[in-house]
Amino acid sequence: MQTLVIGLGSMGFGAAVSCVRAGFQTIGFDINPDALDRFQAEGGHPVQSLDACTGIDCVLIFVVNAAQAESVLFESNLLSKLNPDALVINCVTLAPSKAIEIAKNVKGNGFRYIDAPVSGGAAKALEGRMSIMASGAPDAMRDAKPVFDAISEHVFELGDDPGYGSRMKLVNQLLAGVHIAAAAEAMNLAASLDMDLHQVIDVISKCAGSSWMFENRAPHIADGDYTPLSSVNIFVKDLGIVTDEASGNQVATPLSEAALSLYQKASELGLGSEDDSAVVKILAQQSKVTLPGSNT
């Protein structure tokens, strides 16, 4: 299966390398030359232009947002490089309504589409252990199985139509984004009370206040290390999709809005490329709290 991965960022790179490891002919495309070099070092076939591709059976899309996904699908020559009936697996987090719209357009061009947003972070992606929230026609899901097996630990098969995958991702991102902000709020309060932040993590991880994100991100705050695993800007985007989708349906999401406001403020202050846990810096600034690793 001739596979093309578009977008070699934290998740796409892991998926592409996992495909290489599983023995697929894997082409990788990114506008960042460093990512192409790293992919070549892992045994992949980097291309600097989609013109260099041909006979693609399966394309995995790992670009940043819906606009980029639409651009690469419908404003480049990508579709002309695909074999008839090729699989278009869109792993980008986007509004369910947008997933349905893109699917319709891809199918109208004679290809098959799987709505397949992913979760799990860069480390798991690199190990071929991401989670995929997938929906699409049974034949497409069947033919995608070898690729999904190569890149993922869990594939949640959520229905035959596009949109179901994106709806689940939306719910996951709501929770993930709020939980990171809650972890930041809790750690900032703990710092204000002169608590031992590593002890806080040890105790809370064993109590009812724990979350996947607390256990994963609170150590960044205790260590003062904001090297990005996932970034502030990802949650500006994803909680933006959550609140847009919700408000469009008159659905109340007050916690998502409160969390989004923190990510937006962090982004406006130039922290957009830092780890998402850097939202704590906004709270610390508002609270006159000194955090580990802070210069103030």
Added chain:
Amino acid sequence: MQTLVIGLGSMGFGAAVSCVRAGFQTIGFDINPDALDRFQAEGGHPVQSLDACTGIDCVLIFVVNAAQAESVLFESNLLSKLNPDALVINCVTLAPSKAIEIAKNVKGNGFRYIDAPVSGGAAKALEGRMSIMASGAPDAMRDAKPVFDAISEHVFELGDDPGYGSRMKLVNQLLAGVHIAAAAEAMNLAASLDMDLHQVIDVISKCAGSSWMFENRAPHIADGDYTPLSSVNIFVKDLGIVTDEASGNQVATPLSEAALSLYQKASELGLGSEDDSAVVKILAQQSKVTLPGSNT
């Protein structure tokens, strides 16, 4: 060790029964006669008045809030019923500053004090498997060990002074209260998108959006069952402590405030005694979403 448990609610009842099971002479006091009957059925010694107590070595306080704890400690004849150097173990969730104030008063009366808020829920309490966030003098902690062993699975020893236990509980309740509200917000959004709510729980529980509270409370929403494990009013109280303590120190807690507002609205609408996950009904009402078990 002659032990007295004051307050036989969801956590206190479990602690009292666990003490009986461990072989302690255990007296239980509550103003609710049903709780006393149930305690007697488990082999405990219920009393309808503290006048019936004498020679107490260890008192565990499981009343609802700081005002009740102060009332029972300083406005009843409790202290006259304690042996010299008796242990006063206060398991009530209260502001750290209040824990320190109560400890000072108890010690001034010649007794020993452990600041010991608990976590884990009624089911674990009944199995003697709660978690205790304890701080107090080493000799008090040593002498309390048999009691802690009887009622808990984890004892976190957080320092020699009262206040450390309550600080940790404050951080836990911030996270727990926000995570329940986030679970409600996510489930309400999922319901608005016509998703299968049990499938949402299955998937999210394996993804980065999960939390202890999501896994525990989201099923209540999917099942439409708001039988209280812990109640809305508990979080009106506990997030009130969080936001009061934070605002007193000019510490920002925007997510706690957003969550508290939901619990307060739920309580005002008469849902205060329902399970805390009933905050989702406020969101559903605001969003015109029909939830499982809803009559509308």
